[in-house]
Amino acid sequence: MRDQKSLRIIEAAVAEFAEHGFFKTKTDGIAEKAQVSKGLVFHYYQSKKNLYGEAVAFAIDRLSAELNQQLFPRDSLLALFDYSMKLKFRMAETYPQEMQLLLDAYGNLESLPDELYEKVMSYIEVTRTQHFKLVSEILREMPIKASVNKEDVVHLVIMTFNQIELEARSMMGQEKVNDLHFFDDILKRSEAYMRILENGFIET
Known part of the structure; x- marks a missing residue:
């Protein structure tokens, strides 16, 4: 305290x-x-x-305190993605400085002194692990087809999230991020990825 x-x-x-x-x-x-x-x-x-x-x-803890696992949708991947994005924008409005610090820290990791890089990276890894654990638990509660292995779905969605994160990280390394609207294009692509994962892409 x-x-x-x-x-x-x-x-x-x-x-x-x-x-x-x-x-x-x-x-x-x-x-x-x-x-x-x-x-x-x-x-x-x-x-x-x-x-x-x-x-x-401190910024991570303050934003993490806004998460309420019980409020995340469990009926649809698209609904989960939409809720998550709206939540991030609400957090950015409520805690703009904390969000800006985290965006700046994540986008400029490689420029930090080695000792500081390791410390900040450890915070990011812990947060990422907690986030993926939460997403995995929610996915397992979704109405997944009986013919589909739930763990395969979890792995596929997490792989997609990892790819989205890599794309965002690449963008952040090219210019300073001043607000979350910087990611509008990648968010549109991400929504398309979620739609394909949920609905499939083969015409039947």
Whole structure:
């Protein structure tokens, strides 16, 4: 549990890193926004690298708290995809700085110092594993045809999600992402992928 000063510092760090990125952010700016001394910033978080890692973890936790597994649709892959996308946009509206920080961190992973890269990547991998676990559990509850193996469906959908993520990552490496509408084209393709998976593509 963070005390008030620690919370102010981490929230200020999220805001500054989201706006300026890791390299251009100054700890002086974080201290000023948090209304504390620069020395207190280092007392709580030791270094700028550590503070960035903690800010990323804080942003992930804050967005993850918005997830309610019981609300995800279980009757249709398309409905699940639609709900998930709307939820992400709602989270981006509610927590724009946290979302921007995560987009920036994910899109610029390779440019981070090695130690920081490993820390941020570990947070991303844990989050991805939790996300895929949730999706897998939901898929197993869907009304899948008796003639189709549920685990095959799970693997196929997760493979598709992985491909979508690779495409998004490639786009993010080419230019800065300022909001989720950056992904509009890939979201349209993703919806098409989900429609094909749900309905098939052979005329019968």
